Amino acid sequence: MTFTEGASYSVFILAGLGIAAAAGYAVFKELLFEPKEYKIFGKALDRIKNDSQVRVRIGSPITGYGQESRNRAARQRIPNRVWTDEDGNEHIEVNFHIRGPHGSGLVGAEMFKDKVDKQWKFVYLIVEIRSPSPAKLLLESYVPA
Incomplete structure (x- = not known):
């Protein structure tokens, strides 16, 4: 059960990091490239x-x-x-x-x-x-x- 919980938390963490990276790229692109x-x-x-x-x-x-x-x-x-x-x-x-x-x-x-x-x-x-x-x-x- 602990392996399953750890794997599910890892998926949520990776998804959150992916969303944060996409948001960071959008802001970076908007501010630096006209x-x-x-x-x-x-x-x-x-x-x-x-x-x-x-x-x-x-x-x-x-x-x-x-x-x-x-x-x-x-x-x-x-x-x-x-x-x-x-x-x-x-x-x-x-x-x-x-x-x-x-x-x-x-x-x-x-x-x-x-x-x-x-x-x-x-x-x-x-x-x-x-x-x-x-x-x-x-x-x-x-x-x-």
Whole structure:
């Protein structure tokens, strides 16, 4: 009976260690490796912050966030879509909100990872200003050579 009890305790201990290791890996991965969609969000937001047309319309500083909500988690979650095209290039599309002291807007951006130089390049970057006066701005557009 003691061998059976010891074996059953060992199974529970190993299962607990496995769950702890999986949780530790998830935290480690989340803290040290930035997800691709957040890299794309950052690149798009930097491009928007440096654009004079956007700064004139909504002011500066410009902030970006995921969804219109009072919920902090919803604001931090960036809606995105990831896929691979027929040539094997990885694409990421993000949609997010921007706000400045004088107005706000929506952003749609798509980037792909070029196989040749391994860099992320914009397919498009569109800013739709909602207030104070509606406008659509095409900041980036990729046309293959």
